[in-house]
Amino acid sequence: MSVPRFWRKQIQRYNLIGTHCRNCNEHFYPPRNMCPTCRRDGDIESYKFTGNGEIVSFTVIRAAAEGFEHQTPYVLAIVKLDEGARLTTQIVCNDLSQIHMGMRVRPVFRKLGDGGEKGMIYYGTKFVPVKPLKHD
Amino acid sequence: MNTGIVSYGAYIPRYRIKVEEIARVWGDDADSLSSGLMVHEKSVPDIDEDAATIAVEASRAALIRGGLDAGRIGAVYTGSESHPYAVKPTSTIVAEAVGATPDLTAADFEFACKAGTAAVQACMGLVASGYIDLGLAIGADVSQGAPGDALEYTAAAGGVAFLIGSKDSEMVAVIEDTYSFSTDTPDFWRREGMPYPEHGGRFTGEPGYFKHVTKAAEGLMKKMDTYPKEYDYAVFHQPNGKFPTRVAKMLGFSREQIKPGLVVPRLGNTYSGSCLMGIAATLDQAEPGDRIFATAFGSGAGADAFSFRVTDRIEEVRNRVQTVEEMLEDPIYIDYAIYAKHKDKLKRA
Numbered sequence: 001m002s003v004p005r006f007w008r009k010q011i012q013r014y015n016l017i018g019t020h021c022r023n024c025n026e027h028f029y030p031p032r033n034m035c036p037t038c039r040r041d042g043d044i045e046s047y048k049f050t051g052n053g054e055i056v057s058f059t060v061i062r063a064a065a066e067g068f069e070h071q072t073p074y075v076l077a078i079v080k081l082d083e084g085a086r087l088t089t090q091i092v093c094n095d096l097s098q099i100h101m102g103m104r105v106r107p108v109f110r111k112l113g114d115g116g117e118k119g120m121i122y123y124g125t126k127f128v129p130v131k132p133l134k135h136d
Numbered sequence: 137m138n139t140g141i142v143s144y145g146a147y148i149p150r151y152r153i154k155v156e157e158i159a160r161v162w163g164d165d166a167d168s169l170s171s172g173l174m175v176h177e178k179s180v181p182d183i184d185e186d187a188a189t190i191a192v193e194a195s196r197a198a199l200i201r202g203g204l205d206a207g208r209i210g211a212v213y214t215g216s217e218s219h220p221y222a223v224k225p226t227s228t229i230v231a232e233a234v235g236a237t238p239d240l241t242a243a244d245f246e247f248a249c250k251a252g253t254a255a256v257q258a259c260m261g262l263v264a265s266g267y268i269d270l271g272l273a274i275g276a277d278v279s280q281g282a283p284g285d286a287l288e289y290t291a292a293a294g295g296v297a298f299l300i301g302s303k304d305s306e307m308v309a310v311i312e313d314t315y316s317f318s319t320d321t322p323d324f325w326r327r328e329g330m331p332y333p334e335h336g337g338r339f340t341g342e343p344g345y346f347k348h349v350t351k352a353a354e355g356l357m358k359k360m361d362t363y364p365k366e367y368d369y370a371v372f373h374q375p376n377g378k379f380p381t382r383v384a385k386m387l388g389f390s391r392e393q394i395k396p397g398l399v400v401p402r403l404g405n406t407y408s409g410s411c412l413m414g415i416a417a418t419l420d421q422a423e424p425g426d427r428i429f430a431t432a433f434g435s436g437a438g439a440d441a442f443s444f445r446v447t448d449r450i451e452e453v454r455n456r457v458q459t460v461e462e463m464l465e466d467p468i469y470i471d472y473a474i475y476a477k478h479k480d481k482l483k484r485a
Contacts, residue, residue: 014233048235070477070484071183092182094150094468109192109233110184121220123188123229 003115006122013124016107018085020047029085051107051125053081060096067113075099079127090126104130139260140307141298141444142270143202143453146416146460147193148294148403151180152467153475155289161472162284169289174377178292178404180470180478181278187216188226190295190409191276192233197457198272198297199234202306209236209299210268213258214244215251215275215408216295222328230274240268248324249373250434251275252296252408257314257440259300271300275408282332283481290376292404296412308450309419309428312443315356317348324435335435341379344437349373349383352439353431360443364388367443368426371397371414373433375405380414389429396421397430402464415444417460424448 009030011017018029022043026035029049035042058077061068068074075091077099092108093099105127112124154177156166170176181190191214199206212227219226227242245251245258252275259271276295281288301307323344326333336344349372357363364370370389372380377400384394397414406413411432418428428444476482 010232015235092184109189109196110182111186111189112184121186121188123192123233126184 001113001115001122003120006120013112014109016049016051016081016125018047018049019044027081027083027085029081029087047083049081049083049085051081053079053105053127055091055099055101055103055105056080056086057101058091058099077127079105092126092128098129106130137264137266137302138304138307138310139264139300139302140304140310140447141419142301142303142306143198143204143299143308144296144416144419145194145197145199145201145457146294146296146413146463147190147197147276148460148463149179149181149185149190150466150468151182151470151478152177153180153470153472157472157475158289172378173289174381174401175290175404176401177467177469178290179294179406180475181293183478185278185293186220187214187218187276187278187295188220188229190278190293191216191226191230191274191297194276194295194297195230195234195272195274198299201453201456202299203453203456204270204299206235207239208269209234209272210240211259211262211271212236212240212242213255213271213273215247215253215255215273216244216277217246217248217251217326217333217407218278218280219244219246230272234272236272247438248434248436249375249405249407249410250432250438250440252412253432253440253442254434256298256300256442257316259298260311260314263300263302269301273298273300275410275412277407277409279405279407280326280332285332287333287335290400290405292406294403294406294413295409296416298412306449307447308453309444309446312445313356313360314440314442315352315359316438316440317352317355318438319348321348321435321437323437340435344435345373345375345379345433346383346386348437348439349431349433350386352441353387353429356431356441356443362443364393364429366427367393367429369396369418369422369428370394371411371418371428371430373411373431373439374398374400374414375410377401399460399464413460419446419450420454420459420461422446422450424450
């Protein structure tokens with residue numbers, strides 16, 4: 001990912017900043033500049049999500065894309081935030097067998113990747129199960 | 137004007153490696169090392185954690201515990217010896233991630249293990265002078281210990297953030313006074329571009345740790361005309377369990393006074409977070425009116441001593457986020473191979 005491209009979305013990724021339509025009360029992440037339901041009647045404002053939510057669906061990545069090979073196996077999930085918006089995110093978890101649909105999660109600040117040893121480090125939000133998992 | 141800790145937050149990664157596991161790899165005597173160092177296990181960062189992510193988690197915990205608006209923060213200073221970048225501040229990452237930008241000053245501090253308390257002192261000055269409302273002082277590290285080196289048994293990961301302010305009604309602990317003692321002492325160093333630090337071995341104890349900690353501690357007590365018995369608790373930089381235990385005895389503090397803050401046997405040395413972690417663990421247990429004496433040490437070398445008086449507010453805010461004790465519970469133990477992967481000592485082809 002290019003440095004400027006990441007930087008433009010940095011605030012959203014650090015702090016789960018999306019948008020909210022005052023007219024229909026729908027929340028959007030990533031942020032939308034226009035409400036797809038209300039169209040020109042929409043009234044969009046910036047909105048910071050609490051970050052609390054639940055896993056709607058997930059998959060375990062065992063053959064990762066370039067730059068993520070050292071993290072396998074890891075969980076990629078669709079998380080529904082309590083305000084209603086859904087996002088695709090990594091779930092930080094030591095015991096993959098405990099992950100399930102409906103599991104409550106909360107946000108954590110982690111490294112998302114980097115541009116190699118000399119490149120930028122990209123930070124952002126991942127999620128962890130709200131209750132610590134059982135482990136060995 | 138009074139200054140004090142308005143809130144505090146700590147962060148400890150969940151992974152641990154036991155001293156006996158590291159000793160197994162290098163053929164050392166685990167029992168002798170563990171009892172000699174008074175360290176049984178140390179924290180290890182997750183594969184996607186570094187000093188910046190730890191600093192952010194600790195700072196967010198501090199803001200939640202204090203119920204404070206990040207927009208009030210006028211300075212962010214992060215102390216670490218493992219800043220992710222050689223050039224590009226950790227503190228701007230933290231400031232952005234806690235929502236404190238852009239109306240603030242920010243810089244990174246480096247002074248071996250006492251960069252966090254140096255940040256506290258800088259914030260005290262800015263707050264006391266009225267230049268800023270709140271200062272965020274952080275000590276966070278993913279400490280480096282070369283494979284097979286003595287430091288590998290203790291070099292751990294963790295961080296603590298203190299919000300420093302001047303409103304009496306907001307303080308959880310008043311900073312009664314501070315005093316520092318610094319000299320040019322070559323006990324520990326890391327050259328630019330080198331992955332692991334070097335140290336002077338047994339030389340480092342007396343002219344480094346013990347000289348500076350005792351001089352700073354005695355200097356503060358002389359300045360304030362206080363004595364060890366007037367304090368309920370004491371915290372000393374804890375590179376291992378042996379050093380703070382011995383220096384406490386040398387200064388006239390009891391084992392009971394240092395007990396709540398002595399987290400190193402189950403945590404290891406979190407470097408810039410070490411003394412601050414001891415203070416946080418002590419605040420987690422302290423009662424209103426208690427007095428806490430603390431001295432941080434950084435190689436190179438210097439020591440910062442502080443005297444705190446805990447306020448009634450501690451009981452209101454203490455349990456809003458996880459305590460240090462809660463973060464030490466329920467660890468995930470890993471073997472040396474996974475530890476090496478987490479610490480980037482193993483590179484994938």
